Amino acid sequence: xxxxxxxxxxxxxxxxxxxxxxxxxxxxxxxxxxxxxxxxxxxxxxxxxxxxxxxxxxxxxxxxxxxxxxxxxxxxxxxxxxxxxxxxxxxxxxxxxxxxxxxxxxxxxxxxxxxxxxxxxxxxxxxxxxxxxxxxxxxxxxxxxxxxxxxxxxxx
Numbered sequence: 001x002x003x004x005x006x007x008x009x010x011x012x013x014x015x016x017x018x019x020x021x022x023x024x025x026x027x028x029x030x031x032x033x034x035x036x037x038x039x040x041x042x043x044x045x046x047x048x049x050x051x052x053x054x055x056x057x058x059x060x061x062x063x064x065x066x067x068x069x070x071x072x073x074x075x076x077x078x079x080x081x082x083x084x085x086x087x088x089x090x091x092x093x094x095x096x097x098x099x100x101x102x103x104x105x106x107x108x109x110x111x112x113x114x115x116x117x118x119x120x121x122x123x124x125x126x127x128x129x130x131x132x133x134x135x136x137x138x139x140x141x142x143x144x145x146x147x148x149x150x151x152x153x154x155x156x
Contacts, residue, residue, distance in 0.1 A: 002080040003033060003136075004117045005126040010068035011111035018071050021101055021114060024087060025075055029147035034074040034127075034136050042066045048129060060110065072130050076138060078148055081123055084116045 006025070008018045026032070040048075045065045052058045077083060089100025093112055096103035106113050117123035127136070141147075 001076055001078055002120055002123070003074055003076050003127060004080040004084050004120075004123040005115075005130065006073040006075060006084065007115035008071035008073070009111070009113055009115060010064060010070060011108075012105075012113040013069060013071060015105075017105055017113065021105075022071075022073065024101060025073075025084070028077070028083070028087065029143070030075040030077040030080065030084070031138075031141050032073060033076050033138050034072075034131050036072050036131075036135070037069050038072060038130075039069045040066055044129065048126065057110070064110070074127050074131060074136060081117055081120055085118065088114050088116050 008021055012018055012021055022032075042062060045062050046053070049058065049061055049065075052061065075084070087101060089096030089102035091102075091112055092109045093102045093106025094109070096106065098104060101114055102112055117126050
């Protein structure tokens, strides 16, 4: 099992899409491990998106992400990072396939509704940036047997 960070961005919250987006992950079988609504300090946003510093979209991204609250989630599933990224779709909504979150709800190159970690290592770093260890609540999921094939006795 793997964890990943999801950030439901300001445009999704302002458009009242957060519930629909979170529901897609729950319906897919992801377990919510942590969730909170927060207005992120600019310093935290700069640290989170530090790899993009100096790029033309960096400063507008910092303003956008610090201007309104976001919904932060840690979710858990088998191959969580790869599955979540596939569910989100291409970065730019106009390029995202129908059936993905961005393909169904976004057309902008700047406002793309959701962030998801791009690797398991990034997920752990990002989770630690936004959540204290005591805020993560991993509990046994009685539905795992119906979500994953456990017929071989393999545990997830």
